[in-house]
Amino acid sequence: MKKQATIMGMPVTVEVVGSGVTAEDIQEVFAYLHYIDKKFSTYKKDSEISQINRGEINNADYSSEMKKVLALCEETKKATDGYFDVNIKGIIDPSGIVKGYAIWQAAQILKKKGYQNFYVEIAGDIQAFGKNEDREDWKVGIQNPFNPKEIVKVLKLSSKGIATSGNYQRGKHILNPKTNLPADEIACISVIGPNVYEADRFATAAFAMGEKGIEFIGRLKGFAGYMIKNNQIAVMTSGFEEYAL
Amino acid sequence: MKKYFQITFVLGVFGILVFLRELKGNDMPVVSIQNANNQNPTPASNTAGATSSSSFSQSTSTAGSYKNGNYVGSVQDAFYGNIQVQVSISNGRITAVTFLQYPNDNRTSQYVNSQADPILAQEAIQAQSSQVNIVSGASASSQAFQASLADALSQAK
Numbered sequence: 001m002k003k004q005a006t007i008m009g010m011p012v013t014v015e016v017v018g019s020g021v022t023a024e025d026i027q028e029v030f031a032y033l034h035y036i037d038k039k040f041s042t043y044k045k046d047s048e049i050s051q052i053n054r055g056e057i058n059n060a061d062y063s064s065e066m067k068k069v070l071a072l073c074e075e076t077k078k079a080t081d082g083y084f085d086v087n088i089k090g091i092i093d094p095s096g097i098v099k100g101y102a103i104w105q106a107a108q109i110l111k112k113k114g115y116q117n118f119y120v121e122i123a124g125d126i127q128a129f130g131k132n133e134d135r136e137d138w139k140v141g142i143q144n145p146f147n148p149k150e151i152v153k154v155l156k157l158s159s160k161g162i163a164t165s166g167n168y169q170r171g172k173h174i175l176n177p178k179t180n181l182p183a184d185e186i187a188c189i190s191v192i193g194p195n196v197y198e199a200d201r202f203a204t205a206a207f208a209m210g211e212k213g214i215e216f217i218g219r220l221k222g223f224a225g226y227m228i229k230n231n232q233i234a235v236m237t238s239g240f241e242e243y244a245l
Numbered sequence: 246m247k248k249y250f251q252i253t254f255v256l257g258v259f260g261i262l263v264f265l266r267e268l269k270g271n272d273m274p275v276v277s278i279q280n281a282n283n284q285n286p287t288p289a290s291n292t293a294g295a296t297s298s299s300s301f302s303q304s305t306s307t308a309g310s311y312k313n314g315n316y317v318g319s320v321q322d323a324f325y326g327n328i329q330v331q332v333s334i335s336n337g338r339i340t341a342v343t344f345l346q347y348p349n350d351n352r353t354s355q356y357v358n359s360q361a362d363p364i365l366a367q368e369a370i371q372a373q374s375s376q377v378n379i380v381s382g383a384s385a386s387s388q389a390f391q392a393s394l395a396d397a398l399s400q401a402k
Contacts, residue, residue, distance in 0.1 A: 013379070124382040132378050143382025144370065152370040154377055166383030188383050218363025228370055238364040 005030050008037040008099075010123035016110065017117035017133050025113050029106045029120065036102045039065060042093050053091050072201075073097050080205035080216075100163060100200025103127050107196075120196075125163040127196040139245070145187035145228055152234070153190075153226060154245040161196025164188055165207035166228075185210035189227040191217055192243055199223070311337050 002015040003026045012033060014026050041047045048066055051057045062070070073086040073094050086094045099122055106120045107127040117130030119138055128138040137158040141151035145166055155162070166188025189207050193199035202223065206213030214235050217225030224240040311334040318332070 015378070119379060121379050124380065126379050126381055128379070138379060139377040141373070141375065141377035141380045143380050144372065145383070148382065150372045151375050151377060151380065152373060154373050162381045164381045164383045190381055214365060215363055218365060232370050233367055234370050235365050235367050238366070241366075 001026065003027075003030075005033075007033045008041060008102075008122070009043075010099075012123075013119075013121045014106075014110075015119055016115050017131065018115065021115065025110065025115075029109050032106055032109060033102055033122070036065075036098065036105075039063065040069065040094060040098045042095060049092065049094065069094050069098060069101060072101065076201045076205070080202070083208045084201060084205040096204045097197075097201050099123070099125055100161070100197040103200075104161070104195055104197040125161075125196055125200050126157075127161045128157045129159055131158065142190050142226060146232065152228070155192070155243040156245055157192065157243060160192055160194065160243075161199040162190060162192045163196060163200035163203040164190040165200075165203040167207075185230070186213070187228045187230050189213055189217070189225055192224045192240070193220075194222050313337070 001021045001023065002013065003023070004014075005012045007030060012030065014029050016026065037047075038044065039048045042049055042053070044050060048057065048063060052062065052066070070086075070092070073084075073096075076084045076097060077086070084096060086092055086096060103120050103122050103125055104127055107118070107129065110118050110120070111129070115129075117132070119126055119128040121127075124143065126138075126140060128140070132138050137156035140155045140157050140162055142153040142155070142164065144150035144152045166186075186207065189203055191199045191203040191206060193202065202217060202220065203225075206216050206225065206227075209216055211227075211229070214225050214227040214237065217223050218237040224237050224243060226234055226236045226240055228234045313334050313336070316332045316334070
């Protein structure tokens with residue numbers, strides 16, 4: 001069963017393979033994502049993060065989920081040598097981590113219900129478990145950053161997360177925190193990791209690093225990366241090929 | 246290089262612990278560091294008023310001056326596993342932070358290895374079969390991110 005929704009201003013797809021799957025269970029995933037959106041959306045004025053940024057909530061009164069996410073942001077900042085930074089000119093924006101975190105938590109909802117073959121995707125970032133309908137690993141295409149209708153790589157993934165970070169289509173959206181300038185040396189970088197939360201945060205940081213971002217991914221155990229430069233040349237880590245079809 | 250990452254990791258996690266402590270919340274894995282062992286405390290030999298039963302958090306509530314001793318934090322959920330640290334205080338200052346527990350699996354520290362020059366390969370991108378279940382790309386996500394960032398920057402002006 002495959003269902004789609006628009007949550008957090010982004011397309012969300014959940015597909016669960018199996019005969020016992022119910023629409024209610026998938027709706028529960030969507031409900032969780034709405035809850036996350038309500039808390040973390042920086043462009044909802046009544047969200048918790050907006051209230052925090054207006055100084056209306058004291059540290060002590062942050063919700064437990066907010067504290068957890070902010071702690072993860074801080075940890076990621078350290079782990080990426082400052083290239084992942086949610087604090088821009090004094091305003092906290094955890095968007096760069098919330099998506100991966102939310103997909104991962106949403107996938108856990110389905111896991112706990114006993115589902116084994118499914119994926120959760122939000123706007124191109126994916127957590128995949130088990131097999132697809134053909135009883136094969138999930139086939140994931142990497143979108144051509146210069147032509148969104150085209151796929152430039154086909155991967156097979158199971159029990160993995162993948163996230164792609166880039167500036168294309170909607171303009172430049174990731175800043176290099178060290179320069180406060182758009183990170184535009186590369187078109188995009190896709191990162192495969194042990195889960196989508198890890199893949200997402202490291203993809204965001206790697207993109208901000210520019211061309212050396214792929215080296216950063218190459219040094220991470222258990223991760224693989226595929227970077228597409230603006231000259232249409234792709235650079236990949238040594239572990240990437242094992243996922244390629 | 247390895248040492249650098251180790252130092253970065255230690256500083257990073259300690260940063261989180263300090264960060265978590267500052268949050269002072271009750272309903273999440275906030276680190277509440279307590280005296281390790283009230284039965285057999287590390288003596289605070291030179292500091293007047295230091296007692297073995299003082300908790301770390303109590304002593305730090307009076308800013309700046311910590312009480313000497315070794316203090317073990319409670320075990321905290323760090324998303325993929327538990328973290329527990331020991332803090333050593335000497336002459337009122339933190340002199341060491343030791344990790345008694347940290348997750349061995351799926352942690353950034355474990356991912357980062359000492360490989361100096363990762364092996365990279367190149368290819369020209371080429372259109373492939375579109376017979377896939379899912380597509381990974383940065384197209385739609387940037388919509389939210391960009392709007393959010395623009396909003397944040399406008400507030401920051």
